[in-house]
Amino acid sequence: MLDGFTHLSGYFAPSEQVELIKMVQKLVAQAPLFRPKMPRSGKPFSVKMTNCGELGWVSDKDGGYRYQATHPETSRAWPRMPERFLELWADVADCPADPEACLINYYAAGTKLGSHVDSDEAETRAPVVSVSLGDDAVFHVGGLKRSDPKTRLVLKSGDVAILGGESRLAYHGIDRVMKETSELIGGGGRFNLTLRRVTPLPM
Numbered sequence: 493m494l495d496g497f498t499h500l501s502g503y504f505a506p507s508e509q510v511e512l513i514k515m516v517q518k519l520v521a522q523a524p525l526f527r528p529k530m531p532r533s534g535k536p537f538s539v540k541m542t543n544c545g546e547l548g549w550v551s552d553k554d555g556g557y558r559y560q561a562t563h564p565e566t567s568r569a570w571p572r573m574p575e576r577f578l579e580l581w582a583d584v585a586d587c588p589a590d591p592e593a594c595l596i597n598y599y600a601a602g603t604k605l606g607s608h609v610d611s612d613e614a615e616t617r618a619p620v621v622s623v624s625l626g627d628d629a630v631f632h633v634g635g636l637k638r639s640d641p642k643t644r645l646v647l648k649s650g651d652v653a654i655l656g657g658e659s660r661l662a663y664h665g666i667d668r669v670m671k672e673t674s675e676l677i678g679g680g681g682r683f684n685l686t687l688r689r690v691t692p693l694p695m
């Protein structure tokens with residue numbers, strides 16, 4: 493595996509996971525989950541998404557993958573990033589500036605997220621920091637080429653995963669979310685938060 497990939501198992505204790513899921517539910521009430529569409533084909537993702545922070549990641553048929561300051565359906569600014577997210581970043585990201593975007597993904601049981609590289613950010617010296625909440629997910633991380641060998645691991649509720657350094661532009665994805673493996677989320681499923689820097693760092 494490439495250097496710079498870190499899996500912090502059980503970073504958030506169960507009581508903290510409860511606080512985080514309440515924050516996520518509040519954010520979703522302000523900025524509803526939407527289903528992004530693939531560029532060109534317009535095929536919908538199976539994962540639903542929303543964001544908080546100054547910028548949010550969106551995708552649709554005509555505009556493709558991008559960051560923007562407003563929700564694609566409500567046209568409102570994204571909600572502020574909760575302080576606890578900024579504290580996590582300060583603790584683990586080894587980056588001199590705060591994150592600008594937090595993408596919030598929701599996976600119903602059985603949903604997957606195909607292998608991809610997070611490359612829509614102009615700043616890739618900063619890592620992407622992810623938090624898993626709810627049901628267990630099988631995550632894969634490979635190399636810089638799609639065909640490179642992959643390592644698979646289970647991301648559990650409360651885990652933090654970091655793609656930094658050489659692994660920042662590695663292929664990765666979610667093979668599947670395993671149903672009824674956590675009781676954190678009423679109705680089941682999994683939330684994943686990814687904290688990102690988008691614009692160039694002042695350095």
Ligand code: MD6
Binds near residue numbers: 620621655
């Ligand atoms: C997920 N995660 O865990 C999908 N991206 O649901 C990601 O796509 C991801 O975990 C960048 C860095 C860490 C990640």
Ligand code: FE
Binds near residue numbers: 608609610664
């Ligand atoms: Fe990703």
